[in-house]
Amino acid sequence: MLETLTRGFQGARDRLSGVRSLTDENVGEALREVRASLLEADVDFAVVKDFLARVKERAVGEKVATRVRDASGKTLRATPGQHFIKVCEEELVALMGPVDPELGRDAGVTSIMLVGLQGVGKTTVAAKLANHLKREGMRPLLVAADVQRPAAVLQLQQLGERIEVAVHAGGPGDTPPIICAAARERAGREGFNAVVYDTAGRLAVDEELMVELGEIAERTRPANTLLVCDALMGRDAVNVAGAFAERLSLDGLVLTKLDGDARGGAALAVKAVTGVPIKFLGTGETVDRLEPFRPEGLASRILGMGDVVGLVRDFEQVVDEREAEADAERMLRGNFGMDDLLKQLRMVQKLGPLGDVMAKMPGMGGLADQVDEGDIVRVEAMIQSMTRQERSKPDLIDPSRAGRIARGSGRAPKDVTDLVERFMQMRQIMGSLGKGGGLGGLMGKIPGMGQMAGAGMPGGLDPAAMLGGGGARQAKPAQLAQQRGRARKKRKAAKKARRKGRRK
Ligand SMILES: Nc1nc2c(ncn2[C@@H]2O[C@H](COP(=O)(O)OP(=O)(O)OP(=O)(O)O)[C@@H](O)[C@H]2O)c(=O)[nH]1
Ligand SMILES: [Mg+2]
Known part of the structure; x- marks a missing residue:
């Protein structure tokens, strides 16, 4: 996960190890490694350019405090290389954040509509989120609003059984907006305080899908509309997010399959380009592999310093x-x-x-x-x-x-x-x-x-x-x-x- 990026930053750090000060030249050289890895990780080109320029300006321009006193009066020393990495860390965090980690609530109900293209992991994320909410002490209801794929309802039901969360499915001939509206009513009636709508995917952003999703949104008024993208989409995730954001008011993004892709460039660029913050990361197929997104955590993982x-x-x-x-x-x-x-x-x-x-x-x-x-x-x-x-x-x-x-x-x-x-x-x-x-x-x-x-x-x-x-x-x-x-x-x-x- 994100190895490509880590390699680039570590290469940069290695290049700067032992230098006495950060200069235009050595920082430029170090940043060439970072640049290569960012592009290989499929980060949007404009974002890369901007990021490198900011890091360079700060790394070279800022007066480096190489000695600081800690609380006990001990003098701590930082090397120029460490200062460089600190600048990178802060700029990465600024690029990916800020993120409001809280899910929205409306009248005490946390409702989440998941949207996204085919196979990106919507149904899996629905189950993961329901599981997450359940752990937080809530009572979630999963809603199977995918009537496109014959096995979709069964898939969600099986996941629901595994995590012991109720699943609402429609009757024959019900359209997704009807199913979702009924589920919302049922949640109110039966005391569910969280509702997760799992919608159908399409191969590409198309009009039919957008109309259907718009109608669901109108009838259920979800407190959170989350777009699911997978890391394998690379830079495309940014384009798709842009297209969805034009039609729906997106509250955030769930980036899945980070475990399956070394590049993960979308994580860096999507907020900067579309303004949609990442809210959760999916890092595996099982229901427990969901992490609330923290830019600081991802930045320090990218920099090879762990989380x-x-x-x-x-x-x-x-x-x-x-x-x-x-x-x-x-x-x-x-x-x-x-x-x-x-x-x-x-x-x-x-x-x-x-x-x-x-x-x-x-x-x-x-x-x-x-x-x-x-x-x-x-x-x-x-x-x-x-x-x-x-x-x-x-x-x-x-x-x-x-x-x-x-x-x-x-x-x-x-x-x-x-x-x-x-x-x-x-x-x-x-x-x-x-x-x-x-x-x-x-x-x-x-x-x-x-x-x-x-x-x-x-x-x-x-x-x-x-x-x-x-x-x-x-x-x-x-x-x-x-x-x-x-x-x-x-x-x-x-x-x-x-x-x-x-x-x-
Ligand atoms: N490795 C990995 N696999 C994942 C992750 N999330 C989902 N998957 C897998 O991706 C595949 C598709 O996931 P689904 O949840 O069915 O995707 P979907 O978006 O609901 O698909 P459609 O309903 O057909 O549009 C499944 O095999 C999942 O197990 C993840 O974070 N990591
Ligand atoms: Mg699905």
């Missing part, structure tokens, strides 16, 4: 919120042991396919396909072979203890020392992040990121590294070297920090 906030939200779905918050606070104070790590890893396992989780972790996008569940199992085995004392104070683990732990878990002693070393780095990084004022402080920093980048994290937090290097086992040599380099840098930084700490 920390999205990840935190996923966590919230599987863990007790208050406990998680307390854990996070404690971890951000640099106060956590191996048991906490184990708990986090188990939570990660609960979140779903590891690759999906990794894709959202900072600095992890590129490794998403390469970490397997076995890595967690191996780390788990090592932690379980530690004594309680060793778990809470991993500093105790000397070579002889490491040998014992290795024997107990069937790993090599080096695996154990690596784990401990990485753990110490992670704890230190967490500690320095937390200094900004607990979890709220961390979250506040994510969109701006400058301070986070300055907090001694060349590639962001790197949970792959926590997986005992296992994440890199199947990585390509170049990636491996890059990762090792990064890990080395981090180790050095951690050592330095430890020395400094001792001196105090």
Whole structure:
């Protein structure tokens, strides 16, 4: 998902690594990489041109604050490359946002009409949205308003059964506007407080479809009209959105099949060109693969820095919120042991396919396909072979203890020392992040990121590294070297920090 774009921005960042200042020339060169990837991702040409011009102007023109003091008075340093990425991030967010994440309501009812071309995923999105609303405690009704395709009603009914949501279908000969009007009345009568209308698709924007949709809209007055487009449409999504917006008042867009397309350029351009904001992303075939769209999240994923906030939200779905918050606070104070790590890893396992989780972790996008569940199992085995004392104070683990732990878990002693070393780095990084004022402080920093980048994290937090290097086992040599380099840098930084700490 969005790999093409990520590659471009990472290439740009690599080009700027080590430069002393941002100049017309080096920024221009870096932006050539970005430009190529934007065009390859099928982003609208005018949008690309505009975006690059803005980034260049700001990156070169703005006075760069390379040193800032954080709340605790520690001086943080940002490199020109980090400043460049921060500008890119802010411009990406500006390009895709702002987005009002709330769905509209009318007289207490959240009604949503889904429109779009054939096969883009309307019916799937209808079920996903109903599922989403149900989770939020609402009582949704799905409406099968597609009489074009014979199997369409059955498809929605099957989905409805799976998520245990009622489906309203018409009788023989009923037209879609009649079906929808009847469904609206039924919702009022039977106390449904959300209604999702799944309409028929056409191969192209045609008059017949527009008339039908206009009539449905008139009779049901949906509080939200959402256009569904798939990522495979590329730049066409922008044209289609324009055509629909001429006839219907669109409140937003749902961009589907982001999992199936590396380009995803539509995500960047559609708001800028049509003014229609993206509201949701579809990232898979199953009903749980729907994400409220947050420009910040997508921007940081595009930049290869993961989606920390999205990840935190996923966590919230599987863990007790208050406990998680307390854990996070404690971890951000640099106060956590191996048991906490184990708990986090188990939570990660609960979140779903590891690759999906990794894709959202900072600095992890590129490794998403390469970490397997076995890595967690191996780390788990090592932690379980530690004594309680060793778990809470991993500093105790000397070579002889490491040998014992290795024997107990069937790993090599080096695996154990690596784990401990990485753990110490992670704890230190967490500690320095937390200094900004607990979890709220961390979250506040994510969109701006400058301070986070300055907090001694060349590639962001790197949970792959926590997986005992296992994440890199199947990585390509170049990636491996890059990762090792990064890990080395981090180790050095951690050592330095430890020395400094001792001196105090
Ligand atoms: N990989 C992936 N597949 C998706 C996603 N959303 C929908 N699909 C698949 O796309 C195909 C078409 O989805 P539908 O929901 O039937 O599309 P539709 O717009 O209702 O199609 P029509 O009613 O024929 O116009 C199905 O095979 C879905 O499983 C997604 O986010 N990711
Ligand atoms: Mg359909």
